Amino acid sequence: MDSSHKAGKKNKTCIEMVPIFNTLTYEEMMEVATITNSREYKKGEMIYVAGDRGEKLFVIHKGRVKMTRFSSSGKEQVIRVLGQGDFMGELSLFVHQPLTDNAETLEDTTVCIIDGEKLKGLMAKYPTIALKVLEEVSERLDRAENLIEHLGIHDVETRIARTLLDLANDRGEVVLKMSKGDLASHIGMSQETLSRKLSYFQDRGLIKLVGHRRIIILDRKGLKTLI
Secondary structure (H helix, E strand, O other): OOHHHHHHHHHHHHHHOOHHHOOOOHHHHHHHHOOEEEEEEOOOOEEEOOOOOOOEEEEEEEOOEEEEEEOOOOOEEEEEEEOOOOEEOHHHHOOOOOOOOEEEEOOOEEEEEEEHHHHHHHHHHOHHHHHHHHHHHHHHHHHHHHHHHHHHHOOHHHHHHHHHHHHOOOOOEEEOOOOHHHHHHHOOOOHHHHHHHHHHHHHOOOEEEEOOOEEEEOOHHHHHOOO
């Protein structure tokens, strides 16, 4: 098997993982693969920074990426954490402006990078791709608006309680995909405030802290009373 065939096969695997492409046939996916390149990043590397020219779609093949913005005072705000199969940079496909977010790897990460202009050509050929991208952008806008409302209306304890309930699995366990510092930034508070309130929740018997990344909800109803 030659190297170009291997690269195409790897890129197709990357494309298959992304919901916006999962309705395509094998032949259609191979068309996307021909405009896709793969790149590996070490933990802590920047994939792109605010101000870069975009016009590319970045798909995470493996690893995790933190999306952030910085205020005029230099304070970091974590927008979201993306993992395998997620994509970023989609807005730059439609708006010819520099990127506004920073994308930093949280672990060694492999990213498939799709040429934006050529992808728009495929969107015209296969409208389901464009509709899927629009659907994902709409969902992200809805989450962003909910977060803005959440930060503007609710106090610290309410924000933490709601976040824990939203992140918990069916067993009432939260496994953080980001550091507590990044989680604190995401919900609009300092890491010290988050740690202090989590300890307070534990003292009240609402949760149990296990290591740095696991939180077990012991009293779901008790947490709900704080919302």
